[in-house]
Amino acid sequence: MDVDNGSVAAMQSVEVDWTDANFSVLRDWEVRQVAYVPDAGHAELIRRCDDAEDMRLVPLTTEEEGIAVLAGAWLGNQRGVLLMQSSGVGNCINMLSLARICRFPLLMLVTMRGQWGEFNPWQVPMGQMTPKVLEAADSLVFPVDDPAKMGETITAAARMAFEGPAQAAVLIGQGVIGAKSFGK
Amino acid sequence: MNGTLDRDRAADYPLHRRAVVAELLAERGDMLVVAGLGAPVWDCTAAGDHPLNFPLWGAMGGAAAMGLGLAMAQPDRRVLVITGDGEMLMGLGAMTTIASQRPDNLAVVVCDNERYGETGMQLTHTAGSVDLPAMALAAGFESASAISSDNEFKAALPAIRSAKGPGFWSIKIKAESNPIGAMPPKDGVTLKDRFRAALLGPT
Numbered sequence: 001m002d003v004d005n006g007s008v009a010a011m012q013s014v015e016v017d018w019t020d021a022n023f024s025v026l027r028d029w030e031v032r033q034v035a036y037v038p039d040a041g042h043a044e045l046i047r048r049c050d051d052a053e054d055m056r057l058v059p060l061t062t063e064e065e066g067i068a069v070l071a072g073a074w075l076g077n078q079r080g081v082l083l084m085q086s087s088g089v090g091n092c093i094n095m096l097s098l099a100r101i102c103r104f105p106l107l108m109l110v111t112m113r114g115q116w117g118e119f120n121p122w123q124v125p126m127g128q129m130t131p132k133v134l135e136a137a138d139s140l141v142f143p144v145d146d147p148a149k150m151g152e153t154i155t156a157a158a159r160m161a162f163e164g165p166a167q168a169a170v171l172i173g174q175g176v177i178g179a180k181s182f183g184k
Numbered sequence: 185m186n187g188t189l190d191r192d193r194a195a196d197y198p199l200h201r202r203a204v205v206a207e208l209l210a211e212r213g214d215m216l217v218v219a220g221l222g223a224p225v226w227d228c229t230a231a232g233d234h235p236l237n238f239p240l241w242g243a244m245g246g247a248a249a250m251g252l253g254l255a256m257a258q259p260d261r262r263v264l265v266i267t268g269d270g271e272m273l274m275g276l277g278a279m280t281t282i283a284s285q286r287p288d289n290l291a292v293v294v295c296d297n298e299r300y301g302e303t304g305m306q307l308t309h310t311a312g313s314v315d316l317p318a319m320a321l322a323a324g325f326e327s328a329s330a331i332s333s334d335n336e337f338k339a340a341l342p343a344i345r346s347a348k349g350p351g352f353w354s355i356k357i358k359a360e361s362n363p364i365g366a367m368p369p370k371d372g373v374t375l376k377d378r379f380r381a382a383l384l385g386p387t
Binding site: 032033035056058059060061062064065066067068069070071072073074075076077078080094095097098101102103104 | 216218238240242243244245246247249250251252253254255256257258261275277278280281284285372373375376379380383384387
């Protein structure tokens, strides 16, 4: 992961902690299809899911595919999760209608860019729009800015997504994952 | 002007969409069907509404991806996606996502009239050089072919129903407008619940 200052080792140990929490929630809910467009913040979780015999990684070409893939998964009685960066939320807007109108369970884990301490201004417009767009699409939105709150938040979001059923997006803030700096 | 697109040729294609889809679904067995929005939904419903049809009233570009998620979740059931050329073109990336997963139980059929049928029959890219089966093969589908005659269609039917997938067929159909006719349920929750009940029983 990239950090703009501070101890890389300390930040990595925090990342492992919240990846553990995220992974164990996916485990608890028997998530079988892990659809994603990658982000550095999800790299460890993707690796853990790849190692899990009963989870199938589904890399996408664009995030909206994941909404449709997971709708099909639920029709066939499997749960899934969609991992993406905040910029991907913009790609999903129309397809979120599918989850909303059919009330498909949809758990989205969104790593934020352009939200807090962003070095790249091109990430800022979509980053700032992300919660508004999700709310406009009738998704439940769970921002997390404290790594210590990650586990309880994803637990709450997954329960509301799968028991609802509902769309639930956990927005993993740059305060949690570290603001990407590309070494600048 | 419409670039290099051919506005005339699809008027002479011999296959008719309603007959093609009726035949695709005539011996469906326990097949699971996802229909892409627009005419494929009306065609599937004209062939007989069925709880194991999932007709998309929206979500353009999502039919093949939805078929993928369903095929992976139900590996022992045949999954057939029936969609249109415009709908497939909007979700073209899904072709590569499907090829990367290689579900052997998934068949994708595009009823290709080279038109956006619901909006005034404007030409799509398949009225030009775009060759969807060639793209599917290049992506890594197990098989992919274009069908333009009744003989070819009859010969392909067994493979569409049961050959090792993922398979892709582009069935070139006459550019014509049909009355919509019977509509499937419009309520998404109803469609979802009846599909799951028919597939899974009480859950």
